Amino acid sequence: MTYKFDKVRILVVEDNTPMLEICKSLLLAFGVGDVLSAKNGDMGFQVFCKENPDIVISDWMMYPMDGISLTRRIRSDPKSPNIYAPIILMTGFSEKKRVVQARDSGVTEFLVKPFSARDMYKRIAQIIERPRQFVRSEDFFGPDRRRTIDVGYQGPFRRESDFKAMKDQKDRMRAASLNLDHLRKNAGLDKTDKIEDIDFN
Amino acid sequence: MPDKPPPKNDMFQMKTRRQAEFITPPNYLKTKVGYGGLTDEILNKAQALLENNTVDFRPLGEMYLDSLLRGVHDVKALPNWETRDESLISAILFPAMQLKANGGMFHYQLVTMIADYLIKFLEVIEMIDKDAIEIIMAFHTTIRAILLGQIKGDGGARGADLLKALTDACHRYLEKYPEKKTS
Numbered sequence: 001m002t003y004k005f006d007k008v009r010i011l012v013v014e015d016n017t018p019m020l021e022i023c024k025s026l027l028l029a030f031g032v033g034d035v036l037s038a039k040n041g042d043m044g045f046q047v048f049c050k051e052n053p054d055i056v057i058s059d060w061m062m063y064p065m066d067g068i069s070l071t072r073r074i075r076s077d078p079k080s081p082n083i084y085a086p087i088i089l090m091t092g093f094s095e096k097k098r099v100v101q102a103r104d105s106g107v108t109e110f111l112v113k114p115f116s117a118r119d120m121y122k123r124i125a126q127i128i129e130r131p132r133q134f135v136r137s138e139d140f141f142g143p144d145r146r147r148t149i150d151v152g153y154q155g156p157f158r159r160e161s162d163f164k165a166m167k168d169q170k171d172r173m174r175a176a177s178l179n180l181d182h183l184r185k186n187a188g189l190d191k192t193d194k195i196e197d198i199d200f201n
Numbered sequence: 202m203p204d205k206p207p208p209k210n211d212m213f214q215m216k217t218r219r220q221a222e223f224i225t226p227p228n229y230l231k232t233k234v235g236y237g238g239l240t241d242e243i244l245n246k247a248q249a250l251l252e253n254n255t256v257d258f259r260p261l262g263e264m265y266l267d268s269l270l271r272g273v274h275d276v277k278a279l280p281n282w283e284t285r286d287e288s289l290i291s292a293i294l295f296p297a298m299q300l301k302a303n304g305g306m307f308h309y310q311l312v313t314m315i316a317d318y319l320i321k322f323l324e325v326i327e328m329i330d331k332d333a334i335e336i337i338m339a340f341h342t343t344i345r346a347i348l349l350g351q352i353k354g355d356g357g358a359r360g361a362d363l364l365k366a367l368t369d370a371c372h373r374y375l376e377k378y379p380e381k382k383t384s
Contacts, residue, residue: 002243003239005234018258021256022306029246029247054233090302113301113306114306116251117250127230133223134225136222136224137220144223
């Protein structure tokens with residue numbers, strides 16, 4: 001069984017025509033049913049409002065409206081038909097400060113150019129399999145900027161997923177400990193044996 | 202023995218100043234696509250499409266190089282060819298980003314590698330000055346030569362030499378002017 005993308009509609013916003021065509025070809029090769037396109041953020045927002053696509057894939061640098069401004073409009077404009085729409089931002093920038101800038105505008109995923117077919121697929125698969133929660137605070141609305149769970153976190157556990165992560169970590173530690181006991185037993189060692197006492201020759 | 206009550210100034214017991222609301226939107230996309238992912242066959246076919254594209258990157262590359270050159274000329278129009286103005290630096294940085302982003306998509310991986318280093322250089326320097334302009338122009342000339350020579354792929358040993366010469370120039374600049382780089 002494989003993904004069926006035939007009912008999925010994706011909007012690609014890109015001002016560079018050859019790049020736009022490449023993105024469209026890739027998505028059609030994935031089996032996407034409808035690939036919409038726009039040449040800049042402004043036109044992209046108009047198409048987004050009219051067609052309400054499932055995913056938006058946008059370039060960053062465009063004129064007159066760039067991908068960051070498009071993201072902000074999708075997340076905050078009253079005309080936006082889906083403020084939770086997943087947005088993948090394509091860019092040549094990979095420096096941390098740029099990624100943070102994109103993340104803080106409400107982008108869901110970041111795709112660094114040049115990319116491979118698998119890179120693009122991975123971002124789409126992340127959106128499908130691990131969708132981010134949304135956060136609304138005084139100064140931010142967008143996908144939760146934390147995806148990974150810090151298993152070393154020592155503070156109180158607030159969410160169900162935190163408890164699951166804690167349990168998973170304990171399970172992994174228990175399994176590692178049992179495996180170590182097994183290895184010791186096979187090697188005829190005792191827990192009190194020190195590494196330096198062992199003759200490896 | 203009962204647990205000691207937490208101190209009143211324990212931050213985990215304090216009321217948060219800003220309240221954040223967490224929302225889980227319905228995952229309609231998952232309902233539409235189902236399970237299983239895409240097969241390797243589909244992904245390989247898509248990758249082949251990417252690799253076999255016949256787009257000529259040179260006109261696009263030349264356009265970005267011209268844009269980069271205009272950014273350099275704007276700085277050269279200033280006294281001492283010096284600026285800390287982010288908008289002027291961006292006028293050089295953004296075309297460099299476009300060269301990095303698009304070169305590799307259209308078979309010019311060496312352009313991507315070189316432009317990537319130019320971006321790294323521009324992202325760490327606090328200001329552009331005469332020496333920095335000289336380095337930026339070396340990047341410009343090299344990328345132009347790659348496009349004119351239609352050197353596709355990573356350029357092999359010659360490509361590695363070109364990249365090393367440029368990165369060495371950047372390192373020499375940053376060693377000479379450590380105060381001009383960001384922390």
